[in-house]
Amino acid sequence: MMKAGFFDIDGTLINVMRQQTQITAPTRAALQRLRAAGCKTFIASGRPKAYLDPELLDASLFDGYVLMNGALVLYEGKTLYHQPLPKADVKAITELCEQRGVEYILEGAEHTYLRRDFLGFEAFYQSIDVDTDLFVREFDVSALDIGKMEFYSTEPMGGGLFQKLLAWPGLTGVMDPYHKKNLELYAKDITKGSGILHALEALKIPVAESFAFGDGVNDVEMMQTVGLGIAMGNAQPAVKEIAKAAVPSVDDDGVAWGIEHVILKGDA
Numbered sequence: 001m002m003k004a005g006f007f008d009i010d011g012t013l014i015n016v017m018r019q020q021t022q023i024t025a026p027t028r029a030a031l032q033r034l035r036a037a038g039c040k041t042f043i044a045s046g047r048p049k050a051y052l053d054p055e056l057l058d059a060s061l062f063d064g065y066v067l068m069n070g071a072l073v074l075y076e077g078k079t080l081y082h083q084p085l086p087k088a089d090v091k092a093i094t095e096l097c098e099q100r101g102v103e104y105i106l107e108g109a110e111h112t113y114l115r116r117d118f119l120g121f122e123a124f125y126q127s128i129d130v131d132t133d134l135f136v137r138e139f140d141v142s143a144l145d146i147g148k149m150e151f152y153s154t155e156p157m158g159g160g161l162f163q164k165l166l167a168w169p170g171l172t173g174v175m176d177p178y179h180k181k182n183l184e185l186y187a188k189d190i191t192k193g194s195g196i197l198h199a200l201e202a203l204k205i206p207v208a209e210s211f212a213f214g215d216g217v218n219d220v221e222m223m224q225t226v227g228l229g230i231a232m233g234n235a236q237p238a239v240k241e242i243a244k245a246a247v248p249s250v251d252d253d254g255v256a257w258g259i260e261h262v263i264l265k266g267d268a
Contacts, residue, residue, distance in 0.1 A: 003209045005034060005263065006044040006066060006196055006222060007255065009056065011215035012232055015250045021129040023055060030256040031061045037264060040201060042066055044192045046146065046184060046218050048107035051130050063245065069186050069218055070195030071147030072109050081198040082109055084145035085189060086170070094141050097151065102158045105150040106141070113139045120152045148186045156180040174218055192218065194226030210261060213247070214239055215253050230258050
């Protein structure tokens with residue numbers, strides 16, 4: 001029976017908090033062994049396609065992608081699913097941001113949009129090796145199909161705007177739990193879990209034959225969806241509580257260990 005594996009990026013495959021922005025050699029080798037065994041491999045991330053490092057687009061490592069927390073699902077270069085946010089909501093939210101001095105990034109299926117004067121976001125993504133030259137700087141918000149939005153403020157909680165956005169009808173999100181100056185916003189009915197189901201249905205792979213590695217709060221629905229949820233050693237408590245297996249941390253090549261000892265050898 002064919003299997004499908006889904007891998008979070010930040011805190012799972014790489015650790016940007018320690019400037020480890022590339023997949024380690026042991027993890028690359030384990031992913032290739034997994035694919036050689038007939039398993040379909042997917043990135044499952046809150047990131048849009050434009051944030052993916054070239055190695056994450058390596059066809060020898062990954063067959064497909066569940067991106068923007070499930071708003072976009074790709075397989076072998078083809079779009080299996082895409083659900084943009086309502087354009088009226090995107091326009092209204094960006095207008096509020098401009099009134100409050102909050103920076104925003106708009107994430108589409110192919111491109112990511114960032115105003116030229118939003119220097120806080122630009123500096124942040126350059127610090128984690130995202131190529132900001134790929135961002136589109138001139139755009140008409142009302143003409144875009146946007147799957148996910150990000151926000152940055154010099155004030156915690158965006159000076160009160162983040163609470164308003166998190167309560168926006170039909171939307172939900174996650175805020176940085178430490179300094180509370182960053183927020184991600186996406187459709188309430190879209191998750192990594194729903195994106196995974198679209199991928200499994202298209203490939204005719206039973207849910208029981210799927211597994212996922214993750215660490216963050218936006219991985220909870222993914223863990224609840226797949227047949228086998230695997231928590232990294234550095235995972236948030238909410239992820240560890242619902243995962244069915246555990247592996248070492250990202251700094252100890254937990255994905256490589258898990259592929260070898262949990263998936264390929266079945267020693268869950």
